[in-house]
Amino acid sequence: MAGHLLPNIADCYSRSYELRKACREACTLDTCPFDLSYWGYLPSLSANAAFLALFTLSLLLFLFQAALSRRFLGFTFAMVSGCILEVIGYIGRIMSHNNPFQEAGFLMQIVCLTIAPAFLAAGIYLCLSRIVLTFGAENSRIKPLSYPRIFIPCDILSLVLQAAGGGYASARTHNDQDPTAGNNIMIAGLAFQVATLFVFILLSCDFAVRTHGRIRSLGRAQALDPAHAKLRDSWAFKGFLVSLALSTLCIFTRSVYRVAELSEGWNGHLINTQRYFIGLEGACVIAAVLVLNAFHPGLCFKEGDTAERGCFGFGRRRNRGEKGGGSGAESPVVAS
Incomplete structure (x- = not known):
């Protein structure tokens, strides 16, 4: 299915992943409804x-x-x-604002x-x-x-x-x-x-x-x-x-x-x-x-x-003069 041709909408509802993907690749915001996208809505650019x-x-x-x-x-x-993954995920959502029918941005954010x-x-x-x-x-x-x-x-x-x-x-x-x-x-x-x-x-x-x-x-x-x-x-x-x-x-x-x-x-x-x-x-x-x-x-x-x-950032601390361990000898270490 060529990208410049209007998609066969029936293919978008097919149980075949390949047909659905091909249909979505041919879809644009002007030719297909949001329910055919990976999102079901248009991801907000501002948010x-x-x-x-x-x-x-x-x-x-x-x-x-x-x-x-x-x-x-x-x-x-x-x-x-965690913040790096959040940044990558929101880049994927912004990518999908222009084309919610593409899979790459959706996969970036969902993962x-x-x-x-x-x-x-x-x-x-x-x-x-x-x-x-x-x-x-x-x-x-x-x-x-x-x-x-x-x-x-x-x-x-x-x-x-x-x-x-x-x-x-x-x-x-x-x-x-x-x-x-x-x-x-x-x-x-x-x-x-x-x-x-x-x-x-x-x-x-x-x-x-x-x-x-x-x-x-x-x-x-x-x-x-x-x-x-x-x-x-x-x-x-x-x-x-x-x-x-x-x-x-x-x-x-x-x-x-x-x-x-x-x-x-x-x-x-x-x-x-x-x-x-x-x-x-x-x-x-x-x-x-x-x-x-x-x-x-x-x-x-x-x-x-x-x-x-x-x-x-964690390890073992001993009090001064302490040779053995005890419940008070263990402490999380703050690297300094």
Whole structure:
């Protein structure tokens, strides 16, 4: 089917992937309705350009803040990786504004924007162990380093399931086969991400409640680690706690939305309605990264911080004169 000829619209509704693709390649905004596109709507140029600009700004800020503080290297790696994927995804959406019938832009955004928040969630997981140590490891049900050791592998598993499911579904579609199995694997990966975030939120709340309870029963001097009293009282650290909580809730909200979206299928109401994407995907994720730009942990963890350099921003610290290990000997490392 030549690109300059009007497409046979009937071919666009064919069950054959090759016929649908050939029809779409011949389609233009003047000759075909939006429901024949990969989107079901025309991606907004203004909204996607705004998100692209904001994620690019956030990416540059994370790099600048990492160079400035030279700390929290694992956090930086996770957030920079997530922002790069977000930038690529929104480039794909802008590409599709001029021609929503082309597959390249659609695939760029569906792959990159689906897996990017998994990297952002990993950055959030890395911060909780440092917070636990700042208040006192005895206030937590589990050791500080257990948080990243539990949640990072779960995040990786979620990422693998999403990538494998998406790749399998794409391969089945290109072979004119049913992609349902691949879609279900992808949904399972997103659902596992939601479950992981939910458990993380529960443990974070549990730590907050236990800490508050110990303060009420023992007093601040006994319940909290005195070595980090100055850090806990700083406005930057308090702002970081609020920003981390807000960022976690934003990523959780976005992940719930994506599970609901893909559960309806590729022709569902949610995936074909742009305002839901803008509000529950784009706005939630950009809010999550911008608040962590405003209160970057490498710049907020200054007062009273004595941690040493470690791999990916975490490692083991021993108190002076301490030979053996203990629950208080482990701490996430802030590279300095």
